[in-house]
Amino acid sequence: MDQTIICRCEEVSLQDIQNTAITYNCSAREVKLRTRAGMGYCGGRTCRPAVDAVLEAVTGEKAGHDIPMKVQPPVRPVSLAILGGKMR
Amino acid sequence: MYDVVIIGAGPAGLSAAIACRESDLKVLVIDEFPKPGGRLLGQLHQEPNGEWWNGIKETQNLLDQAEKLHTEITCGVSAHHIEKTEHGYMIHTNIGVLDTTNLLIATGAAETAVPIPGWTLPGVMSIGAAQVMTNVHRVRVGNKGVVVGVNVLSAAIARELQIAGIELHSMALPISNPVTKNHANPRHVMDGLVRIAHLAPSAFLRFGSKFAKSAWVRNIAVNFYPKSGVKMWGMPIHIRKAIVQINGTEKVESVTMCDITSDGEIIAGSEKIIDVDFVCIAGGLYPLAELASVIGCPFQYVEELGGHIPIHNEQMETPLNGLYVAGNITGIESAKVARAQGTLAGYSIAKNIDKIQQAMKDVKSTRDSASIQFHPDIVEGRERIHRSFQTYEKAQ
DSSP states (O other): OOOOEEETTTTEEHHHHHHHHHHHOOOHHHHHHHHOTTOSTTTTTTTHHHHHHHHHHHHOOOOOSSOTTOOOSOOSOOOHHHHTTTTO | OEEEEEEOOSHHHHHHHHHHHHTTOOEEEEESSSSTTGGGGGOEEEOTTSOEEEHHHHHHHHHHHHHHTTOEEEESOOEEEEEEOSSSEEEEETTEEEEEEEEEEOOOEEEOOOOOTTTTSTTEEEHHHHHHHHHTSOOOOOSEEEEEOOSHHHHHHHHHHHHTTOEEEEEEEEOOOTTTGGGGOHHHHHHHHHHHGGGSOOHHHHHHHHTTTOHHHHHHHHHTOOTTOEEETTEEEEEEEEEEEEEOSSSOOEEEEEEBOTTSOBOTTOOEEEEOSEEEEOOOEEEOOHHHHHHTOOEEEEGGGTEEEEOOOTTSBOSSTTEEEOGGGGOOOOHHHHHHHHHHHHHHHTTOHHHHHHHHHHHHHHHHTOSOOSSTTHHHHHHHHHHHHHHHHHHO
16 A cells, blocks of 8 residues: 555555545544544645545545535634734 | 725735725735735746736736725735624734624635655645745746646646746656546546647647547547657656656655556556656645635535635625635636636625626636636536525525
């Protein structure tokens, strides 16, 4: 299987994602929670379409109309001072 | 409290701001890049009619108009969260919280990664990053490189790198895997190439474009594609060769190139090592819609438009009251279309009834006369999104 990195922030390989998708027969969101793909610094901007493509290859199902892996704020890196409301 | 906050100071955002300022709305444009202009800044290409499209000049034109109308533009500001309130939106940014009645999200697109072995080495960059470094920052990205991924965007930017005096060995396909699949399929790539063939001074590609509509001719073109590639502006474009691996210990030192069959399968024993010090990966663009997703705007997946699109109508309104979208977030098209959409969105926000109809016509005519079509079925994709807006509205 393939060691090619898919999520570079969390260093998750193509093999990791394929194995997880096959073992648990799961959604993009579950793959994210199980492997941490898409949970790194970039917030999934780099690997979101890639994880989707791997899942499509494994399950044969096209992406649905909801954004895969769910987008959570903050969608950009942000300091604790700002999150804590110091900048209001 | 602003009448409208516009996120993204690219061609869509700036045009929208201008249209809103014509009606004297209280407008703020924010952008996370240090300079306004968005991806327009990097663009430099010759149109089929011989005229040059210079993104820096086009940006300056928009900025001049915006300045005349006293438009507030703040750069280096990124929005990390947006909340819907009773009266509008609260935008959480690195300079604090912004309150606004209307919100236009014009965040453009992001590049789709091309994960192949070695793509995380320093010296590998997306083709768009190479464009920004070359045309915006004026930084030399390397001495000799290769482009992995053959499509409308990568061909245009490869030409820009060439104009800047940067040596490119060639353009070739990525090795096939579940992520690269279409980009690694010579037949699929040929379909894309014939759409840009009119831009290329090559008899072979023009031959392809003439018969672009018949699949059997495209098949012949793929099957008999020259071993040495087809030259576009003197640089070989290979669709029967793939980069299987990017090599290096600390940084890019070389790539391994292989011959592939017309279905994208590796031909054993054809490996060649090519010394390069940078690699541009090009997987195309997808709409950058994170902020629309965080607010809870409904989406539709439309392949023709490049991915998940916030549902919107022909006036660029989403189903959420006061939330508008314009530019590449609504589908991957040229900067000219984005600019026309921005103007339309601005008039919609300002409820400038007299100008909305004309602005809608302008979007269509700009699309019809575009010299590069990112997807052949853009119009169908657009209609699908507008229909889902109506369906959604009825269901509510």
